[in-house]
Amino acid sequence: MRIPCPYCGERDAQEFVYRGDASPRRPDDDAEFHAYVYLRDNPAGPMREHWYHAQGCRNWIELIRDTRTHRIDGAVLAKGAGQ
Amino acid sequence: MRFSIFNLALNALSGHRHWGRNWRDASPKDGYDIVIVGGGGHGLAAAYYLARVHGITNVAVLERGWIGGGNAGRNTTIIRSNYGLPGNEPFYEWSMKLWEGLEQELNYNVMVSQRGILNLYHSDGQRDAYVRRGNAMIMHGAGAELLDQDAVRRMAPFLNFDSARFPIQGGLLHRRGGTARHDAVVWGYARAASALGVDIIQNCEVTGFLRDASGAVTGVETSRGAIRAEKVGMSVAGHTSVVGAMAGLRLPIESHVLQAFVTEGLKPVIPGVITFGAGHFYISQSDKGGLVFGGDIDGYNTYAQRGNMPVVEDVCEGGMAIMPMIGRARVLRSWGGIVDMSMDGSPIIDRTDVPGLYLNGGWCYGGFKATPAAGWCFAHLLATDSAHETASAYRLDRFEQGWLIDEKGVGAQPNLH
Numbered sequence: 001m002r003i004p005c006p007y008c009g010e011r012d013a014q015e016f017v018y019r020g021d022a023s024p025r026r027p028d029d030d031a032e033f034h035a036y037v038y039l040r041d042n043p044a045g046p047m048r049e050h051w052y053h054a055q056g057c058r059n060w061i062e063l064i065r066d067t068r069t070h071r072i073d074g075a076v077l078a079k080g081a082g083q
Numbered sequence: 084m085r086f087s088i089f090n091l092a093l094n095a096l097s098g099h100r101h102w103g104r105n106w107r108d109a110s111p112k113d114g115y116d117i118v119i120v121g122g123g124g125h126g127l128a129a130a131y132y133l134a135r136v137h138g139i140t141n142v143a144v145l146e147r148g149w150i151g152g153g154n155a156g157r158n159t160t161i162i163r164s165n166y167g168l169p170g171n172e173p174f175y176e177w178s179m180k181l182w183e184g185l186e187q188e189l190n191y192n193v194m195v196s197q198r199g200i201l202n203l204y205h206s207d208g209q210r211d212a213y214v215r216r217g218n219a220m221i222m223h224g225a226g227a228e229l230l231d232q233d234a235v236r237r238m239a240p241f242l243n244f245d246s247a248r249f250p251i252q253g254g255l256l257h258r259r260g261g262t263a264r265h266d267a268v269v270w271g272y273a274r275a276a277s278a279l280g281v282d283i284i285q286n287c288e289v290t291g292f293l294r295d296a297s298g299a300v301t302g303v304e305t306s307r308g309a310i311r312a313e314k315v316g317m318s319v320a321g322h323t324s325v326v327g328a329m330a331g332l333r334l335p336i337e338s339h340v341l342q343a344f345v346t347e348g349l350k351p352v353i354p355g356v357i358t359f360g361a362g363h364f365y366i367s368q369s370d371k372g373g374l375v376f377g378g379d380i381d382g383y384n385t386y387a388q389r390g391n392m393p394v395v396e397d398v399c400e401g402g403m404a405i406m407p408m409i410g411r412a413r414v415l416r417s418w419g420g421i422v423d424m425s426m427d428g429s430p431i432i433d434r435t436d437v438p439g440l441y442l443n444g445g446w447c448y449g450g451f452k453a454t455p456a457a458g459w460c461f462a463h464l465l466a467t468d469s470a471h472e473t474a475s476a477y478r479l480d481r482f483e484q485g486w487l488i489d490e491k492g493v494g495a496q497p498n499l500h
Contacts, residue, residue, distance in 0.1 A: 013393065018498055020498070037426075037482075037495050038335040038482040038483075039333045040334070040335070041333065042337050043324075044322075044324075044325050044386040047384060049384065067338070069387060070387055
Protein backbone atom coordinates (compact mmCIF):
# COMPACT_ATOMS: atom_id res chain seq x y z
CA MET A 1 0.00 0.00 0.00
CA ARG A 2 1.11 3.54 -0.73
CA ILE A 3 -0.51 6.32 1.22
CA PRO A 4 -1.03 9.80 -0.29
CA CYS A 5 0.12 12.03 2.56
CA PRO A 6 -1.42 15.48 2.03
CA TYR A 7 1.85 17.08 3.17
CA CYS A 8 4.56 14.77 1.76
CA GLY A 9 2.89 13.17 -1.25
CA GLU A 10 2.55 9.46 -1.87
CA ARG A 11 4.69 7.37 0.48
CA ASP A 12 5.03 3.69 1.37
CA ALA A 13 2.64 2.53 4.12
CA GLN A 14 5.66 1.36 6.10
CA GLU A 15 6.37 4.99 7.04
CA PHE A 16 3.02 5.25 8.81
CA VAL A 17 1.60 4.00 12.10
CA TYR A 18 -2.00 2.80 12.06
CA ARG A 19 -4.44 3.97 14.71
CA GLY A 20 -7.76 2.63 13.39
CA ASP A 21 -11.28 3.86 12.84
CA ALA A 22 -11.49 7.67 12.73
CA SER A 23 -15.20 7.88 13.50
CA PRO A 24 -15.37 7.36 17.31
CA ARG A 25 -15.57 10.70 19.15
CA ARG A 26 -14.57 11.08 22.79
CA PRO A 27 -17.90 11.30 24.65
CA ASP A 28 -18.79 13.74 27.42
CA ASP A 29 -20.91 11.18 29.25
CA ASP A 30 -19.03 8.46 31.22
CA ALA A 31 -21.70 5.91 30.30
CA GLU A 32 -20.67 6.09 26.65
CA PHE A 33 -16.99 5.35 27.26
CA HIS A 34 -17.31 1.59 26.85
CA ALA A 35 -18.62 2.01 23.30
CA TYR A 36 -16.00 4.69 22.54
CA VAL A 37 -13.05 2.60 23.70
CA TYR A 38 -14.10 -0.93 22.71
CA LEU A 39 -16.90 -1.16 20.14
CA ARG A 40 -16.18 -0.79 16.43
CA ASP A 41 -18.24 -0.86 13.23
CA ASN A 42 -15.41 -2.78 11.51
CA PRO A 43 -16.92 -2.25 8.04
CA ALA A 44 -16.19 -4.40 4.99
CA GLY A 45 -15.96 -1.53 2.52
CA PRO A 46 -14.93 2.14 2.65
CA MET A 47 -13.63 3.21 6.06
CA ARG A 48 -12.32 6.49 7.47
CA GLU A 49 -9.21 5.80 9.51
CA HIS A 50 -6.30 7.48 11.25
CA TRP A 51 -2.70 6.99 10.16
CA TYR A 52 0.30 8.80 11.69
CA HIS A 53 3.17 9.68 9.37
CA ALA A 54 5.82 8.76 11.96
CA GLN A 55 8.74 8.56 9.54
CA GLY A 56 7.72 11.63 7.56
CA CYS A 57 6.01 14.88 8.43
CA ARG A 58 4.55 13.49 11.72
CA ASN A 59 1.08 14.62 10.78
CA TRP A 60 -2.01 12.64 11.69
CA ILE A 61 -3.87 11.79 8.50
CA GLU A 62 -7.45 10.79 7.91
CA LEU A 63 -7.65 8.30 5.07
CA ILE A 64 -10.61 6.81 3.24
CA ARG A 65 -9.68 3.24 2.32
CA ASP A 66 -11.74 0.26 1.14
CA THR A 67 -11.05 -2.64 3.51
CA ARG A 68 -12.01 -5.18 0.85
CA THR A 69 -9.54 -4.00 -1.81
CA HIS A 70 -7.07 -1.63 -0.03
CA ARG A 71 -8.06 1.06 -2.57
CA ILE A 72 -7.52 4.56 -1.16
CA ASP A 73 -10.08 7.24 -2.00
CA GLY A 74 -8.58 10.33 -0.47
CA ALA A 75 -6.57 11.63 2.44
CA VAL A 76 -6.75 14.82 4.46
CA LEU A 77 -4.86 16.10 7.50
CA ALA A 78 -6.75 14.87 10.56
CA LYS A 79 -6.38 18.21 12.33
CA GLY A 80 -9.71 19.91 11.88
CA ALA A 81 -11.15 17.00 9.86
CA GLY A 82 -13.56 16.12 12.65
CA GLN A 83 -15.21 19.56 12.77
CA MET B 84 -17.67 -46.67 7.72
CA ARG B 85 -14.90 -46.86 10.31
CA PHE B 86 -11.28 -46.44 9.34
CA SER B 87 -9.20 -49.43 10.45
CA ILE B 88 -6.16 -51.39 9.36
CA PHE B 89 -8.56 -54.02 7.97
CA ASN B 90 -10.44 -51.42 5.86
CA LEU B 91 -7.16 -49.95 4.70
CA ALA B 92 -5.88 -53.33 3.52
CA LEU B 93 -9.18 -54.14 1.85
CA ASN B 94 -9.25 -50.86 -0.07
CA ALA B 95 -5.60 -51.23 -1.02
CA LEU B 96 -6.57 -54.35 -2.99
CA SER B 97 -8.78 -52.22 -5.24
CA GLY B 98 -6.30 -49.36 -5.55
CA HIS B 99 -8.11 -47.06 -3.06
CA ARG B 100 -10.71 -46.20 -5.70
CA HIS B 101 -13.77 -47.19 -3.68
CA TRP B 102 -13.57 -45.23 -0.44
CA GLY B 103 -16.97 -43.66 0.29
CA ARG B 104 -17.61 -39.97 0.85
CA ASN B 105 -16.63 -38.72 4.29
CA TRP B 106 -19.83 -36.78 4.99
CA ARG B 107 -23.25 -36.11 3.49
CA ASP B 108 -23.51 -32.93 1.39
CA ALA B 109 -26.88 -32.01 2.91
CA SER B 110 -29.57 -29.67 1.60
CA PRO B 111 -31.22 -27.37 4.13
CA LYS B 112 -34.40 -28.47 5.91
CA ASP B 113 -37.05 -25.93 6.98
CA GLY B 114 -35.86 -25.82 10.54
CA TYR B 115 -33.42 -27.15 13.13
CA ASP B 116 -33.00 -27.06 16.91
CA ILE B 117 -29.66 -25.31 16.46
CA VAL B 118 -28.09 -23.68 13.40
CA ILE B 119 -24.38 -22.89 13.46
CA VAL B 120 -23.24 -20.20 11.03
CA GLY B 121 -19.74 -20.99 9.76
CA GLY B 122 -18.42 -24.40 8.70
CA GLY B 123 -14.86 -23.94 9.88
CA GLY B 124 -13.15 -26.06 12.51
CA HIS B 125 -14.91 -24.32 15.40
CA GLY B 126 -18.42 -24.59 13.91
CA LEU B 127 -18.01 -28.23 12.94
CA ALA B 128 -16.48 -29.13 16.30
CA ALA B 129 -19.39 -27.40 18.09
CA ALA B 130 -21.89 -29.37 15.98
CA TYR B 131 -20.05 -32.63 16.68
CA TYR B 132 -19.98 -32.08 20.47
CA LEU B 133 -23.64 -30.96 20.47
CA ALA B 134 -24.50 -34.34 18.98
CA ARG B 135 -22.00 -36.50 20.86
CA VAL B 136 -21.96 -34.89 24.32
CA HIS B 137 -25.41 -33.28 24.54
CA GLY B 138 -27.44 -35.61 22.30
CA ILE B 139 -28.71 -32.72 20.14
CA THR B 140 -28.53 -34.02 16.57
CA ASN B 141 -31.10 -31.80 14.81
CA VAL B 142 -28.30 -29.37 13.98
CA ALA B 143 -27.15 -27.70 10.78
CA VAL B 144 -23.78 -26.14 10.00
CA LEU B 145 -24.00 -23.47 7.28
CA GLU B 146 -20.88 -22.77 5.24
CA ARG B 147 -20.68 -19.92 2.73
CA GLY B 148 -17.99 -21.66 0.64
CA TRP B 149 -16.74 -25.20 1.10
CA ILE B 150 -15.52 -27.16 4.13
CA GLY B 151 -11.82 -26.42 4.63
CA GLY B 152 -11.84 -23.37 2.34
CA GLY B 153 -11.68 -20.62 4.95
CA ASN B 154 -9.22 -20.01 7.77
CA ALA B 155 -9.11 -23.77 8.42
CA GLY B 156 -6.99 -23.90 5.27
CA ARG B 157 -5.00 -20.76 6.02
CA ASN B 158 -3.39 -21.26 9.43
CA THR B 159 0.07 -22.46 10.43
CA THR B 160 -1.28 -25.59 12.18
CA ILE B 161 0.34 -25.01 15.57
CA ILE B 162 -1.29 -26.43 18.70
CA ARG B 163 -0.15 -25.30 22.14
CA SER B 164 -1.16 -24.70 25.72
CA ASN B 165 1.35 -22.08 26.85
CA TYR B 166 -0.67 -19.10 28.03
CA GLY B 167 0.01 -17.18 31.21
CA LEU B 168 -3.29 -15.78 32.45
CA PRO B 169 -5.82 -17.67 34.59
CA GLY B 170 -8.72 -16.90 32.19
CA ASN B 171 -6.82 -18.45 29.28
CA GLU B 172 -4.60 -21.32 30.38
CA PRO B 173 -7.31 -23.73 31.70
CA PHE B 174 -9.14 -23.39 28.39
CA TYR B 175 -6.10 -24.01 26.20
CA GLU B 176 -5.03 -26.91 28.41
CA TRP B 177 -8.48 -28.44 27.95
CA SER B 178 -8.02 -27.96 24.20
CA MET B 179 -4.64 -29.70 24.35
CA LYS B 180 -6.16 -32.65 26.22
CA LEU B 181 -8.84 -32.94 23.53
CA TRP B 182 -6.15 -32.80 20.82
CA GLU B 183 -4.32 -35.65 22.54
CA GLY B 184 -7.35 -37.94 22.17
CA LEU B 185 -8.82 -36.50 18.99
CA GLU B 186 -7.83 -39.23 16.55
CA GLN B 187 -9.43 -41.99 18.63
CA GLU B 188 -12.44 -39.77 19.29
CA LEU B 189 -13.07 -39.01 15.62
CA ASN B 190 -11.65 -42.24 14.12
CA TYR B 191 -9.73 -39.93 11.80
CA ASN B 192 -6.04 -39.27 11.36
CA VAL B 193 -5.68 -35.57 12.14
CA MET B 194 -1.89 -36.04 12.39
CA VAL B 195 -1.44 -34.54 15.84
CA SER B 196 2.31 -34.37 16.34
CA GLN B 197 3.51 -33.28 19.79
CA ARG B 198 6.93 -32.31 18.56
CA GLY B 199 7.38 -29.52 21.10
CA ILE B 200 7.40 -25.72 21.00
CA LEU B 201 10.50 -23.80 21.94
CA ASN B 202 10.11 -20.09 22.75
CA LEU B 203 13.56 -18.51 22.69
CA TYR B 204 14.59 -15.81 25.15
CA HIS B 205 17.24 -13.21 24.55
CA SER B 206 17.50 -11.18 27.76
CA ASP B 207 17.33 -11.61 31.54
CA GLY B 208 13.97 -9.85 31.66
CA GLN B 209 12.51 -12.13 29.04
CA ARG B 210 13.85 -15.18 30.87
CA ASP B 211 12.09 -14.03 34.05
CA ALA B 212 8.84 -13.53 32.14
CA TYR B 213 9.14 -17.06 30.73
CA VAL B 214 9.80 -18.47 34.20
CA ARG B 215 6.56 -16.89 35.32
CA ARG B 216 4.65 -18.16 32.31
CA GLY B 217 6.20 -21.62 32.66
CA ASN B 218 5.08 -21.77 36.29
CA ALA B 219 1.54 -20.82 35.24
CA MET B 220 1.62 -23.62 32.68
CA ILE B 221 2.90 -26.14 35.22
CA MET B 222 0.18 -25.14 37.70
CA HIS B 223 -2.46 -25.93 35.08
CA GLY B 224 -0.91 -29.25 34.14
CA ALA B 225 0.49 -28.21 30.76
CA GLY B 226 4.11 -28.79 31.70
CA ALA B 227 7.00 -26.50 30.86
CA GLU B 228 10.79 -26.64 30.98
CA LEU B 229 13.22 -23.76 31.08
CA LEU B 230 16.25 -24.55 28.93
CA ASP B 231 19.61 -22.86 29.24
CA GLN B 232 21.71 -22.06 26.20
CA ASP B 233 23.52 -25.43 26.21
CA ALA B 234 20.24 -27.35 26.19
CA VAL B 235 18.92 -25.24 23.31
CA ARG B 236 22.21 -25.80 21.46
CA ARG B 237 21.74 -29.56 21.73
CA MET B 238 18.18 -29.29 20.33
CA ALA B 239 18.78 -26.76 17.58
CA PRO B 240 22.51 -26.26 16.92
CA PHE B 241 21.79 -24.22 13.78
CA LEU B 242 20.41 -21.20 15.66
CA ASN B 243 22.27 -17.89 15.66
CA PHE B 244 23.30 -18.03 19.34
CA ASP B 245 25.95 -15.33 19.22
CA SER B 246 23.98 -12.64 17.43
CA ALA B 247 25.41 -9.34 18.63
CA ARG B 248 21.99 -7.78 19.03
CA PHE B 249 19.76 -10.66 20.20
CA PRO B 250 21.98 -13.43 21.59
CA ILE B 251 19.99 -16.57 22.43
CA GLN B 252 20.23 -17.21 26.17
CA GLY B 253 17.84 -20.16 26.31
CA GLY B 254 14.22 -21.08 25.82
CA LEU B 255 10.93 -22.16 27.34
CA LEU B 256 10.07 -25.63 26.09
CA HIS B 257 6.46 -26.80 25.89
CA ARG B 258 6.91 -30.47 25.00
CA ARG B 259 3.21 -31.27 24.51
CA GLY B 260 2.75 -28.53 21.92
CA GLY B 261 3.27 -29.20 18.24
CA THR B 262 1.29 -29.31 15.04
CA ALA B 263 -1.79 -30.99 13.55
CA ARG B 264 -3.00 -31.41 9.98
CA HIS B 265 -5.35 -28.46 9.43
CA ASP B 266 -7.50 -29.95 6.65
CA ALA B 267 -7.88 -33.26 8.42
CA VAL B 268 -9.21 -31.50 11.52
CA VAL B 269 -12.19 -30.01 9.65
CA TRP B 270 -12.69 -33.13 7.56
CA GLY B 271 -12.59 -35.32 10.66
CA TYR B 272 -15.09 -33.20 12.60
CA ALA B 273 -17.36 -32.90 9.52
CA ARG B 274 -17.32 -36.66 9.02
CA ALA B 275 -17.95 -37.46 12.67
CA ALA B 276 -20.72 -34.84 13.02
CA SER B 277 -22.42 -35.94 9.82
CA ALA B 278 -22.38 -39.57 11.00
CA LEU B 279 -24.30 -38.48 14.12
CA GLY B 280 -27.00 -36.78 12.00
CA VAL B 281 -25.73 -33.19 11.70
CA ASP B 282 -26.49 -31.54 8.33
CA ILE B 283 -23.42 -29.90 6.78
CA ILE B 284 -24.66 -27.42 4.18
CA GLN B 285 -22.07 -25.89 1.86
CA ASN B 286 -22.49 -22.95 -0.54
CA CYS B 287 -25.05 -21.51 1.84
CA GLU B 288 -24.35 -17.89 2.75
CA VAL B 289 -26.24 -16.26 5.61
CA THR B 290 -27.72 -12.95 4.44
CA GLY B 291 -29.79 -11.99 7.47
CA PHE B 292 -31.55 -13.15 10.63
CA LEU B 293 -35.20 -14.07 11.18
CA ARG B 294 -36.57 -12.19 14.21
CA ASP B 295 -39.86 -12.48 16.07
CA ALA B 296 -41.92 -9.59 17.45
CA SER B 297 -39.80 -9.45 20.63
CA GLY B 298 -36.61 -9.17 18.57
CA ALA B 299 -35.41 -12.70 19.35
CA VAL B 300 -33.59 -14.58 16.60
CA THR B 301 -35.71 -17.42 15.22
CA GLY B 302 -33.57 -18.47 12.28
CA VAL B 303 -31.49 -17.23 9.38
CA GLU B 304 -32.05 -15.97 5.84
CA THR B 305 -29.61 -17.65 3.49
CA SER B 306 -28.72 -17.83 -0.19
CA ARG B 307 -30.57 -21.18 -0.11
CA GLY B 308 -33.73 -19.91 1.57
CA ALA B 309 -34.91 -19.23 5.12
CA ILE B 310 -33.99 -21.74 7.83
CA ARG B 311 -35.76 -21.65 11.21
CA ALA B 312 -33.85 -22.45 14.38
CA GLU B 313 -34.45 -22.40 18.14
CA LYS B 314 -30.92 -21.09 18.60
CA VAL B 315 -28.33 -19.69 16.21
CA GLY B 316 -24.59 -19.83 16.92
CA MET B 317 -22.16 -17.57 15.07
CA SER B 318 -18.70 -19.00 14.46
CA VAL B 319 -17.45 -16.99 11.49
CA ALA B 320 -13.95 -15.78 12.49
CA GLY B 321 -12.90 -12.73 10.41
CA HIS B 322 -16.49 -11.94 9.41
CA THR B 323 -17.86 -11.80 12.96
CA SER B 324 -18.57 -8.06 12.76
CA VAL B 325 -20.28 -8.38 9.35
CA VAL B 326 -22.59 -11.21 10.39
CA GLY B 327 -23.13 -9.63 13.81
CA ALA B 328 -24.20 -6.36 12.17
CA MET B 329 -27.02 -8.26 10.44
CA ALA B 330 -28.47 -8.77 13.93
CA GLY B 331 -27.69 -5.20 14.99
CA LEU B 332 -24.63 -6.15 17.08
CA ARG B 333 -21.67 -3.81 17.42
CA LEU B 334 -18.73 -5.83 18.73
CA PRO B 335 -15.30 -5.21 20.30
CA ILE B 336 -13.61 -6.64 17.22
CA GLU B 337 -11.54 -5.47 14.25
CA SER B 338 -10.74 -7.64 11.21
CA HIS B 339 -7.08 -7.88 10.27
CA VAL B 340 -4.97 -10.01 7.92
CA LEU B 341 -2.35 -12.50 9.08
CA GLN B 342 0.09 -13.73 6.44
CA ALA B 343 1.78 -17.12 6.35
CA PHE B 344 4.51 -18.60 4.18
CA VAL B 345 5.77 -22.00 3.07
CA THR B 346 9.03 -22.91 1.37
CA GLU B 347 9.96 -25.70 -1.01
CA GLY B 348 10.22 -29.16 0.58
CA LEU B 349 13.46 -29.83 2.44
CA LYS B 350 14.85 -32.77 4.38
CA PRO B 351 14.01 -32.60 8.11
CA VAL B 352 15.87 -29.65 9.64
CA ILE B 353 13.57 -27.93 12.15
CA PRO B 354 12.76 -29.96 15.27
CA GLY B 355 9.32 -28.94 16.50
CA VAL B 356 8.15 -25.34 16.51
CA ILE B 357 10.64 -22.56 17.23
CA THR B 358 9.75 -18.94 17.98
CA PHE B 359 11.94 -15.83 18.05
CA GLY B 360 11.62 -13.92 21.31
CA ALA B 361 13.03 -10.58 20.23
CA GLY B 362 10.96 -10.16 17.09
CA HIS B 363 7.89 -11.98 15.91
CA PHE B 364 8.69 -15.11 13.92
CA TYR B 365 7.60 -18.71 14.34
CA ILE B 366 8.48 -21.71 12.22
CA SER B 367 7.82 -25.42 11.93
CA GLN B 368 8.42 -27.97 9.21
CA SER B 369 5.51 -29.82 7.66
CA ASP B 370 5.60 -33.56 7.11
CA LYS B 371 6.03 -32.82 3.38
CA GLY B 372 9.22 -30.91 4.24
CA GLY B 373 8.11 -27.33 3.63
CA LEU B 374 9.10 -24.75 6.23
CA VAL B 375 5.87 -23.15 7.44
CA PHE B 376 6.37 -19.76 9.06
CA GLY B 377 4.77 -16.47 9.94
CA GLY B 378 4.94 -13.42 12.18
CA ASP B 379 2.94 -10.29 12.91
CA ILE B 380 -0.43 -9.35 11.49
CA ASP B 381 -0.28 -6.53 8.94
CA GLY B 382 -1.84 -4.13 11.43
CA TYR B 383 -4.62 -2.31 9.57
CA ASN B 384 -8.30 -3.22 9.21
CA THR B 385 -8.89 -5.39 6.16
CA TYR B 386 -11.12 -8.06 4.69
CA ALA B 387 -8.78 -8.71 1.72
CA GLN B 388 -7.15 -12.12 2.05
CA ARG B 389 -3.75 -10.74 1.14
CA GLY B 390 -1.18 -8.65 2.94
CA ASN B 391 1.52 -6.15 2.07
CA MET B 392 5.29 -6.31 1.59
CA PRO B 393 6.51 -4.61 4.82
CA VAL B 394 5.29 -7.55 6.91
CA VAL B 395 6.75 -10.07 4.43
CA GLU B 396 10.09 -8.34 4.87
CA ASP B 397 9.74 -8.17 8.66
CA VAL B 398 8.91 -11.88 8.95
CA CYS B 399 11.82 -12.90 6.72
CA GLU B 400 14.20 -10.64 8.68
CA GLY B 401 13.04 -12.34 11.87
CA GLY B 402 13.81 -15.73 10.36
CA MET B 403 17.23 -14.65 9.17
CA ALA B 404 18.02 -13.18 12.59
CA ILE B 405 17.64 -16.49 14.43
CA MET B 406 18.35 -19.12 11.78
CA PRO B 407 20.42 -17.78 8.87
CA MET B 408 20.56 -21.30 7.41
CA ILE B 409 17.06 -20.91 5.96
CA GLY B 410 18.13 -17.93 3.85
CA ARG B 411 18.59 -19.99 0.72
CA ALA B 412 15.27 -21.84 0.96
CA ARG B 413 12.84 -20.55 -1.65
CA VAL B 414 9.40 -19.41 -0.54
CA LEU B 415 6.85 -21.24 -2.66
CA ARG B 416 3.65 -19.69 -1.46
CA SER B 417 2.31 -17.03 0.86
CA TRP B 418 -1.25 -16.26 1.75
CA GLY B 419 -3.37 -14.24 4.14
CA GLY B 420 -6.29 -15.08 6.39
CA ILE B 421 -8.75 -12.63 7.93
CA VAL B 422 -8.69 -12.80 11.71
CA ASP B 423 -11.14 -11.26 14.18
CA MET B 424 -8.87 -9.32 16.52
CA SER B 425 -10.61 -8.57 19.81
CA MET B 426 -9.87 -5.53 21.93
CA ASP B 427 -7.93 -7.49 24.57
CA GLY B 428 -6.49 -10.23 22.38
CA SER B 429 -8.68 -12.96 23.91
CA PRO B 430 -11.75 -14.70 22.51
CA ILE B 431 -15.47 -14.48 23.27
CA ILE B 432 -17.75 -17.51 23.81
CA ASP B 433 -20.98 -16.08 25.15
CA ARG B 434 -24.63 -15.25 24.62
CA THR B 435 -25.29 -11.93 22.90
CA ASP B 436 -27.80 -9.24 23.85
CA VAL B 437 -30.09 -10.68 21.16
CA PRO B 438 -32.12 -13.62 22.54
CA GLY B 439 -31.45 -16.81 20.58
CA LEU B 440 -28.11 -15.59 19.17
CA TYR B 441 -24.82 -16.96 20.50
CA LEU B 442 -21.28 -15.84 19.67
CA ASN B 443 -18.00 -17.70 19.29
CA GLY B 444 -15.46 -15.20 18.00
CA GLY B 445 -12.58 -12.83 18.64
CA TRP B 446 -10.04 -15.65 18.22
CA CYS B 447 -7.44 -13.26 16.85
CA TYR B 448 -4.61 -15.20 15.16
CA GLY B 449 -4.94 -18.18 17.52
CA GLY B 450 -8.14 -20.00 16.61
CA PHE B 451 -6.66 -23.21 15.22
CA LYS B 452 -5.17 -24.56 18.45
CA ALA B 453 -8.45 -23.80 20.20
CA THR B 454 -10.60 -25.77 17.75
CA PRO B 455 -11.53 -28.77 19.94
CA ALA B 456 -12.16 -26.80 23.14
CA ALA B 457 -13.89 -23.91 21.36
CA GLY B 458 -16.23 -26.47 19.82
CA TRP B 459 -16.70 -28.21 23.16
CA CYS B 460 -17.38 -24.98 25.08
CA PHE B 461 -19.60 -23.42 22.38
CA ALA B 462 -21.65 -26.64 22.28
CA HIS B 463 -21.90 -26.50 26.09
CA LEU B 464 -23.14 -22.89 25.90
CA LEU B 465 -25.65 -23.62 23.12
CA ALA B 466 -27.01 -26.72 24.87
CA THR B 467 -27.12 -25.52 28.47
CA ASP B 468 -27.21 -21.69 28.23
CA SER B 469 -24.31 -21.58 30.68
CA ALA B 470 -20.59 -21.13 30.17
CA HIS B 471 -18.30 -24.15 30.35
CA GLU B 472 -15.99 -23.93 33.38
CA THR B 473 -12.87 -23.50 31.24
CA ALA B 474 -14.43 -20.72 29.12
CA SER B 475 -16.21 -18.77 31.83
CA ALA B 476 -13.86 -15.80 31.43
CA TYR B 477 -14.66 -15.39 27.73
CA ARG B 478 -17.62 -13.12 28.40
CA LEU B 479 -18.85 -10.52 25.95
CA ASP B 480 -19.49 -8.01 28.75
CA ARG B 481 -15.95 -8.21 30.13
CA PHE B 482 -14.99 -5.08 28.20
CA GLU B 483 -17.74 -3.13 29.91
CA GLN B 484 -17.07 -4.68 33.31
CA GLY B 485 -13.28 -4.38 33.24
CA TRP B 486 -12.52 -8.12 33.37
CA LEU B 487 -10.17 -8.00 30.41
CA ILE B 488 -7.86 -10.90 29.57
CA ASP B 489 -5.00 -8.98 28.04
CA GLU B 490 -2.20 -11.56 27.72
CA LYS B 491 0.18 -9.04 26.15
CA GLY B 492 -0.86 -6.01 28.20
CA VAL B 493 -1.21 -3.51 25.36
CA GLY B 494 -4.75 -2.28 25.91
CA ALA B 495 -7.61 -1.70 23.48
CA GLN B 496 -5.42 -1.65 20.38
CA PRO B 497 -6.19 -4.79 18.35
CA ASN B 498 -3.28 -4.46 15.93
CA LEU B 499 -0.77 -4.67 18.81
CA HIS B 500 -2.05 -7.92 20.35
